[in-house]
Amino acid sequence: MQPQLKSKVRCADREIGEVSKVIMDPLSHEVSHLVVSMNGTGERQVPMGAVQTVADDLVQLRSSSSEVLSLPPFKRDDYVTLHEVEIPGLERHIHVTPGEVLVPFPELERNVKRRTFFAKLTYVMGLFIGLPLVFPVMKFLMKPMYAPLDNRWLKIGNIGKLKFADTGTQFQYRRMVKEAYLAEAEVEKNAWLIKATPAVLEKVYQGKDMEFLGADGKVIWTNKKDMPYLAFSGKCPHLGCAYKWRKHKVLGQVFLCPCHLSIYDASGQVLDGPAPRPLDLLPIQVSASGEVQIIDMEFKAGTKSQTRIV
């Protein structure tokens, strides 16, 4: 046990006083010294090493009284009280109070039963308030997240722009977007068009017409396998950046995405880089006068299969 305040202190030969203070070691959190009040002849600081035994109200020292008296007087200014300093966990290690310090327990609290019941009731009330809010709050936050798909045809330009076969040409167009409460606004977008040679067409369609399905699974448009114009969504299927038609040192003219360096050929097939699937083909129709129309679609990037989100 730790030496108690007010304990009598006895030396090898006689009793010399009582414990007036204890000094704690800030690192080990143990009592390192006792301060002994010497019955009117000042205070001495005695290391715990000099203590032989500690009992309830008595501390027995190994040293003689003359040895203790010859120690230098205790210097109060070299120390601070526990209240004035922050030493984590130290207070939990002190068991030297001369007695408990008490305050009265209120009359009304003495015989209250079902304390646990009331404690649990607070949780129940919390749930009663919180749970009904979960669904409305989630719906509140989710309102704009799932917009219906839009299958309008957009005019994006004239095929007269396509001068060379198997060469990517960017068509910029504007799409009207109505978002929530905002006024309808124009958004600039772009698609890449190719006037394809039969070899490229074969690579893209592999001898089959390409069907585009709506959200309900019905066919909304079919790109004919022999129609020589291809439109690719301007969004890179790797992580959604915008790619360009560029000259590559080894691969020649390619579609290159500057973000993560995915490279595609004129048919949209991946030649190099991290892209998980070819460029996304869009529904396209060309009028007799050469006006190009597309359905503006966007697909989720980064997946092997296409998931349409716009």
Next chain:
Amino acid sequence: MSDTPSAGTQTTVAEKVFAFVDERVGLKLLAAKMLNEAVPGGSRWAYVFGSILLFIFIMQAVTGVLLMFYYVPTADHAYASTQYIIHDIDYGWFLLSYHFWGSSAMVVCVFAHMSQVFLWGAYKKPRELIWLVGLALFALVLGFGFTGYLLPWDQRAYWATTVGVEIIDKIPVLGDFLARFLKGGPIPGQMTLSRFFVIHVMVLPAALIGLAGLHLFLFRCAGPAGPFRGTPTELKAKTDYFFPRQIWKDVVGMAVVFACISAMAFWEPVVLLDEATPDPGDYHPEPEWYFLFIFQHLRLKMFSGQFGQFLGSIAFPGALGVMLMLLPFFDRNPERNIFKRPFALIGWVVLTASILLFTVSAIINRSFLD
């Protein structure tokens, strides 16, 4: 209260006011508890980063609130109001640039702070909870960077968000929901801006204040770890209080950081690109520099295809995060000396070197794209 001065000793009004407050809240005791924290082994320059981070956060909050006097978080006004701050408001360019560079300083100092704690072995028992809360704070700092980046609504902002949200979309099961939740729709637009804005100026600051408070509380419960070398006697001989020596070092650190951020704001003020559109023109999208290493490693062949991309953008960073979280629980060896923890030292060097390598190679790659 025993430390209340007796009425007769008061001379000035200031002393009277102080005594009045002290009598009611125990100011002196509070100040003593705050300042007289024993630092085992004494103050060090290595310990300054925590205080510096708190300082940077306060400055971000102050400059952020000032920017909100003019900034409007709508798709049709965000860009114009940011340009207005930069070009028309007195010192607007400086406050905005300070806020911008402050985020970089935050990331640098978080890295320094985490490295110090890691190398000193200060995450070990009994400080595991401080480390965990610290990791959560680190995630919040990255969240601040990501959400704040969209707010100017220029091309840089738009494309960093587009790619960032596509990456979040790759999280298994929850990804699609989270990505739509952040975007508030299928593509970035007004809803995205509103959401990022409220997350940036309300949700994250509230979370950061709460967690930083918890971080400090836990730190005070466990106390400073002190150096990883030295016997108890040596440590005790060198021990001093938080005030004045450590606070002095912290304050010098804050002043240096303040000077660096101001200098960057002055010499490299924020310049906006064109207003955000889904058509980037000639702009090559790129995230802020502290995300460049993730951006660059996603270019690697080994992270190609759907699965490779999941590995590179979700599994790999996620595993690193989980490892950091579990670190204090599987590293139970009480040895804190970094020179006696070869795996820890090698791990830190490899991680730091690869972050540097990927960042530098991303910067070198830029020149090949033009």
